[in-house]
Structures are given as structure tokens and as C-alpha cells.
Amino acid sequence: MAKIMEATEEEKQLLETAGRGRHGTISAFIIKAFRESNLDTVRIDVQGPITNVASTLRAYVRNHDLPYLVVQRQGKLFLTKVRKESPIKLTEEVVDEHIGSNSMGVQPT
């Protein structure tokens, strides 16, 4: 069992200065800076091997479903925006194209 004890003033002060929750140490700051920069592609200068940062960034982008791409080229690390195609309006013409093509739109007979 655990006991509940009143926190001292020093401990309360510690909670306020420590902040709330974990923000991570690398990816969140890079992504935030990239978002605020309004640039399409940026090069990230890293002290040390870039593979560690690249894998961390990739995991962050994937887990948060962000429209960004992490690319390594010639020993350099880049972060770029993915151009997502604008959605197509789902109309009768779109379905007719599916019927015409040999795709999942064809009803099994």
C-alpha cells in the first residue's frame, strides 16, 4: 500500500518549475521550429550522427500523422512537407470510372 503525505512548499515549487508532461527533447522542438519557419524544405544541422535524429524524427512524424517527410541525402538530414493531393469530390462520374476500370469497383459476378 502507498501512503499519502502532504507535499512541502519546496516540492510544490519543484512541480511548478518542472512543467507538466513530457515534451520530448529533440523531435518536438525541430517540428515546432519547422512549422513556424513556413519553409517547404529545411536542412537540419546535427551534432553527431544524423541517423539517430532521423529515426527519432521519422517515428514522431509517423506517430503524429504529420504531412512531413524525413530524408537523408549525402550525409545531410532534410525535413520537407509532403504535398498531399486535394481530395476528389465523390460523384457519379468518379464511380463510373471505377466501373470502367478493372478495379475494386467492379461487382463480382
Added chain:
Amino acid sequence: MNILVVTAWAYNPHELWPILTAIRKEHGTFTVLAEKPIIEEEYGKWRGKRNLPRYSVTTINDFKNDIESYDGLVITSGQRTATEKLHYDKKLLEIVKAFDDQKKPIAAICVSVPVLRFIMKGRRCTCFPSYANLLKENGAIYEDRTCVVDKNVITVPAEIWVTVMMDKFLEGVKVRAV
């Protein structure tokens, strides 16, 4: 023939496309409603295939309630949690009730069948087996069959029977039109 199709935003392509195809083969028109304005294939979303096309549709909240201009309602499912949100969408439940009050054909498939639970009291239906209790709690008579037709409501438990469902649904729409 004008059909209202409701789908989960993470839709199942093996259900949605055969439904829309069947309507077009009968030269019908349709309006697709979803919880969100953009729908994506559930497989693309959850298997990391992000290059699949996304489609824009009308949201359920933006639907004008012009039910008189539609001949039938088809509800299709998709990714499970996305479809479960439809179960508790108040406006969709009202739309379903309005279609049933006017005795228009209603078809539902798989996980989307519990959307009909409030109109199914004392009526027979089938659905994806894990949702059978939800239907029974609301007075529906669950049957473990491939396709159940009770009055104007057609239900099937899985995507492989979608063509059977659409055959019976479109037959009902045509009969009603005559």
C-alpha cells in the same frame, strides 16, 4: 432513383464501391454522407498507404434533411471505431427514423447495423456478431444468417454479402417506385 449512402470516414472499399457501383448500374444517383468531410480507405489509413485518393463528401451535420428527394438509405461501415461513432450520431439516428417512418428501403451492413437499433424493436435483423447484444438490448430479433429482410429493412453481417444486400435493396426501391 436517388439513394442516400452513409459511410464511416475510414471507409471499407469492399463495401462502399460495390454499393455505389450497383446504384450506378441502375443509372441511379447518390449522395454520400460521412462524419467528416474527407473520407479515406481504412486500409490506406491503417496500413500506411497514404497515396490512395481521398474523397470529399457531405458531412452528416451539413445534410439538409430533404429526405423526400431520396428513394432509399444505405449505411455502410469501415474502420471499427469510426463506424461506432455513427452509432451515437443523433442526427443520423433521426435520418434513419425519418426513412423508416416513410417506409423507404433501408440497408445496413456489418458494424453499421446498430445504427438501426431504435427502429428494430420486434423486427428481425443480422449484423457483425459482436454487436448482436446491442441490437437485442433494444428489442431487435437477431438472426445469425447471411441476409435478413424484414419489411423495408435489409441487413447483412459482412462485406462478402454486399451484392446480395444491394440486389434486394434495389429491388425494393424499384417496387416502391412502381
